Amino acid sequence: MYREKWRPQLHFSPKEKWMNDPNGLVYHDGEYHLFFQHHPHSKVWGPMHWGQAVSTDLLHWEELPIALYPDDLGQIFSGSAVVDKHNTSGLKNSNEDVMVAIFTHHGEDNEKQSIAYSNDRGRTWTKYEGNPVISNPGLKDFRDPKVFWHKKSNKWIMSLACGNHIRFYHSPNLLDWSYLSSFGEEYGSHRGVWECPDLIELSVEGCDEKKWGLIVSVNPGGPNGGSAVQYFVGDFNGESFTCEDDKKMVKWADFGRDFYAAVTWSNIDEPIWIGWMSNWQYANEVPTDPFRSAMSIPRKLSLRNQDNTYILVQNPIDLKSLLGETIAHYEKVTVQPGIAKNLNVSIPLHIKGEVKEFDRETSSLKVTLIGEKDEVEILFDRKSSELNIDRRKSGNVSFSEEFPSVDTMPLQEIYDFEIIIDCASIEIFLNGGSSVMTEILFPNEDYTSLQVSVKDGNATLKNVSVYKLNSIW
Template sequence: MILVLLLVLLAAVPVVAQDVIIADFEGDSYSGWAIEGSAFGTRPARGESLGFLGYRGGGVANSFATSDEDVGSLTSAEFQIAQRYIVMLVGGGKQANGQRENQAAVELLVDGRAIRTATGDNSETLRWHSWDVAGLKGQSAQIRIFDNASGEWGHICVDHILQSESPRAGTGVWRIEEYRSSADYFQEPFRPGFHFTPELNWMNDPNGLTYFGGEYHLFYQHNPLGNVWGHMSWGHAVSKDMFHWEHLPIAMYEENGVMVYSGSCIIDHNNTSGFGTGDEPPMIAIYTGHSDERETQDIAYSNDRGRTWTKYGENPVIDLGKKDFRDPKVFWHPPSQKWCMVVSLAREKRLQFYASPDLKNWSLLSEFGPAGVRSKSNWECPDLFELPIENEPGHTRWVLEADMGNGAVAGGSGGEYFTGMFDGQTFRADSTDSKWVDYGRDFYAPVTYSNLPRDDGRRVWVGWMNNWSTALNPTYPWRSAMSVPRELSLRRIGDQLRLCQRPVASIESLRKEPMLISNMEIEDGDTTLSARGQQLDLMLVIDPGTARRFGVRVLKGDHEQTEIGYDMATESLSVDRTQSGNVKFHQDFSGKHAGPLGLDPNGQVRLRLLVDRCSVEVFGGEGETVLTDLIFPSASSDRIELFAEGGRATVVDGQVFQLDASMGPNANP
C-alpha cells in the first residue's frame, strides 16, 4: 500500500526540465560564435580582470577589449528553442530602444530578425534578464551580442546564457554577512595586505578623518550597492594605529535622492553647535548634499563616537543654488575663535572660505583662484592646514591643496598645492604657480586628520589610491584602496618650499626581519636579491658611481616587473609600469611616470618603497618627490632586482623588509 501511494505521489510530481546552457564563456575561445569587428577580442575575457560583479565562473563576453570606442559583434550558432525562458546576465551601458546605430545589446534572432533585446543599466554589475519565449518553442534561433556604441558606457558584458523553465531576478552581489564567512574574504587577487580597502563595492575619496577617544576614524565615499561609482554614502572604519582597521556599519546613506558627498569631521569640544547631549563632545560631519539640481553644504552629528548619525533637520547650512559646489574642509581657527571652511566651486575653479561660530550659520570670507594649472577640468576636494618649516624654528606656512579631475602631471586626475599665509580671513599664496602633490597617477583627494593630540605634533593625511580616468580597475568584489597614512612637513630645498611626505612610523610594527645591504656594487646589468615578496618596505641609499640609470625592480616574474629608476641626466625618479602585469584593462593605464629629484648632499639617492600587491608608493629624498601607482601583477611575481645601466652603482646602505598584513583574516595582531 505504501509503495502504491509513493508511486502515485511521484507520478503527480511535475518533471522540471534542467537548464540548458547556450553559452557560459568558460573556454579559451568563442567556439561556435561568429566574430565581427574588434570589440569582443578573440576570446572571452576573465571577469576578475575587468572588475565586474555578478558574473558566474571565470569567463565573460565583454566588448571592452581595449576601449569603449571599439565596435563589433558575436553571433551564436543556431539552436532550437526548447524551454519557456531564455535567461542571461547582462551588464554595461544602458542603451535606448530604437537607437541601434549607437547601441550595445544582446538580442534574440529568429529568421534573422531581432525579436527580443536586453542591455545593461550603466553598471558593471551583471543582472539577470529573462525573455519569455514560450510562443517560440520549436523554432530555430540565434543569440547576437553586438556593440555599435562609442563613448561613455559604450560597452556590454554578457554571461551565462541559458534556456530555462524559470525566469531569473536580482543580481549576484555578495551580502556582507555571506562574504565575511566565505573562504574568499580578503583573499582575492590584488587585495592589498596593509592598505585600507572596503570589504565590498566601490570606494573613492577619504572623508571626515579625525581622532577621537583613542580611535582614528576613516570615513570614505562608498557605493553600498555596487562596484562602480554611484549612490554615494559614507563608509566608516576605525583603528588604533591607522593600519589595523575595524569595519563599521555605513555612517550615512543616500536619502531622498540626495547623496552624501565628500566632507570633513570635527570634534566640537565647546559644543558650539549645541548638538552635544552627554559628557563627551559631539562629532560633527560637514558634507556636501548632492542632488540632480544642486550641491549644498549639510551637517550631521553623533553623540556616540560616530557609531550613529543624525542629519541636521534644517539642512542645508550653505546653499548657493549651484550644481558644482562641494567638498567642505572645516577646522577650528584659534586666533579668530571661529570655525573656518574651505570649499570648492568646482567648475569655476575657485575656492571659497567661510566662517561660523556654531557650524550652522556661515559667512563668506574670501575666495582664491583660479590659480595653478590653468588647463585643469575642475577643482575639488580642498584642504588647508598650517605646517612648521623644518630646520627653521618658529617659522610656519599654510598649505592649500586641491585636486583636478583631469590634466594632472601623470595624466588624468591628481593634486596640486600652494604655500602661503592664512589669517582666518584670506589665503595669500607665496605664488600662484602650484607644485604637484604626487608625480604618479594614483593619489587623489588627500585629506588631513583633525583633532590629533596636541603632544602628537604630526600632520597626517590619506589619499584615494586611484585615478578617475582608469578607476574601473580589475578588482572584485571591491574597488579602490587608500594610500598609507603619510606624515607631512615643509622643507626648504634650494629656493623652494616643498611639501614632504613620509609613511607614518606605525607601519614599522608590520615589519619582519630585514635583509640588510651594505656597499653592494651593481655592475652594468642586474642583480637579483634573495629577499622576495609582494608586501615590502624597502629603504635604499644608492651612490650613482658611473651609472647613467639605476634602481630597483619589484614584483618581478618571468614576463612582469615594475621598475623604479633614477636617471642621472634628467635628475628624475620614475615608476615604469608598462610591464607590471595586467595593463590592458584600460588604454590609458600602461605608462612611465617621473618626478624631479636631486641628489642628497652626499651625492647619493635616497629611496623608500612600499609595495603591496597592487600598488607601489615611492618616496624620494626626504619625501619631497613621491610617486604612487597601482599595478596588477600575477600572484607568482615576487622577485626583487637591483639594476644599473651604463656603469656601476653602489647600494651604500639598504634594508628590505617583508610586511605582515594588517587587514583580513591573515592580519598580524
C-alpha cells in the first residue's frame, strides 16, 4: 500500500478508487481536515461521497472512513466546513465545539445546499433534519458552497457557484440563509462553467495592507486547455464583492494543466490552500491503480503589488520535515552553451535556487528530467518571454490524446525558483511564488538524471540546492 507505480510520495492520494475536488477544509483541535469528492466503488467519477483524511502537519495524512454518503436528496457534491465556536447553529451537544459541513446535494432535478454536523472532531457526521437549507432558485448550476465567519458584519457568508457568476448569501446561524449579491457575469474568463468559489482576505507583501480575493475555478477554458483556477482582487464590505481590475482581465492562479478546485482551510490565521492535481480533459483515464488522483502540495497565499496590480503569490508549506540527503549544493555556478550540468538524482526531489544573471537578452535556460526512455523539459526562453513544460516524451502519454502537451506560461524574467518533483507530478514556483505551474506525469521508469543547460549565452545561478525528499507514507 502507498508504494504502487505512480503513487505520490509527497502528496495526498486516496488508498483506492476515485477522488476529485478537495472539500470541507477546516482546522480543529490540532488537526487539519481534508474531505474530498470520492467514489468508493470505482476509479472513475460516479455517485459522489465525501471521503476524509486528517493531518497534524499538512504533509502526513491518515485516511478515515467516508464522512458523508448520498441519500434521498442526492449525491454529496463539493462544499466547505467550519467550526461553529459560538454554537450559532444550536447543533452542539457535547463538550467539543461543533463542526458544521455545508455541501451541495446534487439530485437529478436540481442542486441545493445542505448541512451536516459533528460533535466528535469530525469522526461521525449527522445530516441536519431540515435539509436543504437553501433550495434551488431555478438554476442548473448552483453548487460548491464556501462559508466563513465575517467578523465586521458578525454573520456567516457563503459563496456559491452559479454557472457564470458567484452568488453571496448570509446567515446568523448556518441554518437560515438570505441572498446578498452577485458578482462575475461580466468579469474574467467565461470559456467554461464557474465552480468552487472561495472568498478570502489576503495580506499584501511588505506592508500592512489587506485585500479580498475571490477564487473561481473554471472548466473548461484554462490557459493551456481544460480545467484551471482564476482569481479576482478587490474589496468585500459584508454584502458585495467589488473587483479592482478591468472586467476583461483574466488572472490565472496556476498555468499548469493540473491544478483545479483549489480552496483554503478555515479556522486558521494564515491562508493555505490545496488543489486537485488533475484536469477534466483526462482525469478519468490516467493510468494509476488502485487509486485515481492526488492533491497538490498545500500552499501559503498572499498578494503582491506588481506594476499597480495585485498578483496572487503561492509558496509551498515548509518541507523541512521531509528533507533527505543533499544531492548537490552550489553557492554559485555558471552554465555555458554546449556544456550541460548533469546530476544523478532519485525522486522525490526538491530543487531551490536563484538566477543571478543572463549575459544576453536572447538566452534560454532549460532543466530536463531524464529517465531511461523518458524526459520532461522545462524551458525558460527570454526571447519569447515564456516558460514551457514539454511532457510529450514524459512517459506514458497514450491514455488520452489530450495529455501529451507543451504548456506555456508568460514570464518576463526568472529571479528564483523552487521545484517539487514527485514520482508522478511536478510543481514549479518562480519569482517568490508569483508564477506557478503544476503538471502530472507518468514516467515508464523513475527519472534518474537532472540536466541544466543554456542556449545563446551564459546563465549564472546561485544558492542552488538539490535535495532528496522522504516519503510521507
